[in-house]
Amino acid sequence: MAGVLFELREIGLSRGGRPVLESVSAEFPEGATAVVGPSGSGKSTLLRLLNRLVDPGRGTISYRGRSLLEYDPLALRREVALVPQLPALLDGTVESNLRYAAGLAGRELDAQRCLSLAGLGPAFAERDVGELSVGERQRAMLARALSQEPRVLLLDEPTSALDQAARDEVEATLARLRRELEISLVVVSHDPEQARRLADRALRLEGGQVVASGSLEEALA
Amino acid sequence: MNASIDVSLGQVAAALALVALAAAISFWRRADLERDIAEAAIRSFVQLTAIGYAIELIFEADTIWLVLVLLATMVLFGAITARGRARRVPGAFWPLLVALTAAGATTLGLVVALDIFEPTPRYLVPVGGMVIGNAMTAAAVALNRLGDEVADSRARIEGTLALGATAREAAAPTVRRALRSGTIALIDSTKTTGLIFFPGTMVGMLLAGAEPADAVRLQLILLYALLGSVSIAALVATGLAYRNFFTPAQQLRELDVH
Numbered sequence: 001m002a003g004v005l006f007e008l009r010e011i012g013l014s015r016g017g018r019p020v021l022e023s024v025s026a027e028f029p030e031g032a033t034a035v036v037g038p039s040g041s042g043k044s045t046l047l048r049l050l051n052r053l054v055d056p057g058r059g060t061i062s063y064r065g066r067s068l069l070e071y072d073p074l075a076l077r078r079e080v081a082l083v084p085q086l087p088a089l090l091d092g093t094v095e096s097n098l099r100y101a102a103g104l105a106g107r108e109l110d111a112q113r114c115l116s117l118a119g120l121g122p123a124f125a126e127r128d129v130g131e132l133s134v135g136e137r138q139r140a141m142l143a144r145a146l147s148q149e150p151r152v153l154l155l156d157e158p159t160s161a162l163d164q165a166a167r168d169e170v171e172a173t174l175a176r177l178r179r180e181l182e183i184s185l186v187v188v189s190h191d192p193e194q195a196r197r198l199a200d201r202a203l204r205l206e207g208g209q210v211v212a213s214g215s216l217e218e219a220l221a
Numbered sequence: 222m223n224a225s226i227d228v229s230l231g232q233v234a235a236a237l238a239l240v241a242l243a244a245a246i247s248f249w250r251r252a253d254l255e256r257d258i259a260e261a262a263i264r265s266f267v268q269l270t271a272i273g274y275a276i277e278l279i280f281e282a283d284t285i286w287l288v289l290v291l292l293a294t295m296v297l298f299g300a301i302t303a304r305g306r307a308r309r310v311p312g313a314f315w316p317l318l319v320a321l322t323a324a325g326a327t328t329l330g331l332v333v334a335l336d337i338f339e340p341t342p343r344y345l346v347p348v349g350g351m352v353i354g355n356a357m358t359a360a361a362v363a364l365n366r367l368g369d370e371v372a373d374s375r376a377r378i379e380g381t382l383a384l385g386a387t388a389r390e391a392a393a394p395t396v397r398r399a400l401r402s403g404t405i406a407l408i409d410s411t412k413t414t415g416l417i418f419f420p421g422t423m424v425g426m427l428l429a430g431a432e433p434a435d436a437v438r439l440q441l442i443l444l445y446a447l448l449g450s451v452s453i454a455a456l457v458a459t460g461l462a463y464r465n466f467f468t469p470a471q472q473l474r475e476l477d478v479h
Contacts (some may be wrong), residue, residue: 078385088380101384
């Protein structure tokens, strides 16, 4: 039986007076969990709660049995790495981005390994991030997160900007990461088919509320 | 440097012809600035006349305390004015107040300590006013830019926080650009001074009958002092204000500041 990574209890969050999440209770076990739902259903906000980029207005979240509030947020974010939907690299080369992230986490950088895990060739190390396509940036973001050697990856629509070939490549990369590094994934996707390909379990949100959760069959029915 | 010149109210009134010209151009080209031009002319007359009397009182009293009260008032109004231009920065008033105080105190302290000027009202009042005014502009420009930069770079800042960077680390590129924009205007105008325009002190001294060499030297002292003070103001204002965008848990705040 896989251990529980995240446990959310009665989470509520409002922005500008409008509820974004309401009474969300859910468990994320080790392995891969997909968060699906239409746009505006609160998926990205839920993801950002998990590494404390935002705190809930109500309710509690725990990670590995301890309240998130007990963790140093900086250390938590290096262990639970978020790859946001919008590529947000720093100016410079791909390698300088990787080096920055690895330095923050106190890791030795093996740039070639991180690039290769993210499906990028060795030549990408010296590329300026301004010259990359959106798909390449998304993979560079993934490589940057991997340079911190996280235990959990939070992925926000990791293939939203990609064509089908690139999407298949990133999905294969994520499957390989799970196998080779035993990293747990929480993947936000608007596409139930992608959830089936990437995850073992799913949580379906609509209008900020959980409408289904559990096995893929249960949650995506 | 004891040149003096008598200017009559009649001469001032004659200069209003140029204000009338400005209003006429606005009216002719439908720029709709006549009211603003009139307000500017009247306000400048009232404000400068009032400050003229205040300075005369302070010179006559010849006490440092009145100078400090005047400069503190300028810092206060400077911070309030600059806050109006930094609307996208939450809680901008205190960073601005501290920045203008630091810029004024450090610059005046140094020019007195280095024996450039005597610590008397005749020097401290005009130099202080100039220093605080320029510091206000620099701090306002820097914070205005900071607010825009943070709004435009939210994804990048949050992406950096997500790596476990501190707020200070995540905001560093943004703060750097804001600091540059606060100081670059004065640096550029200092580079071209004498070539493209004559700065105000030099013009004033030449008109008052001073020797050109004296006018140039005094102008250089003031330009150098201003470079220092605007840098301090922009540094302190941006260095304090960026913190207001973040929570103690190193999160980028959701803001509805307009």
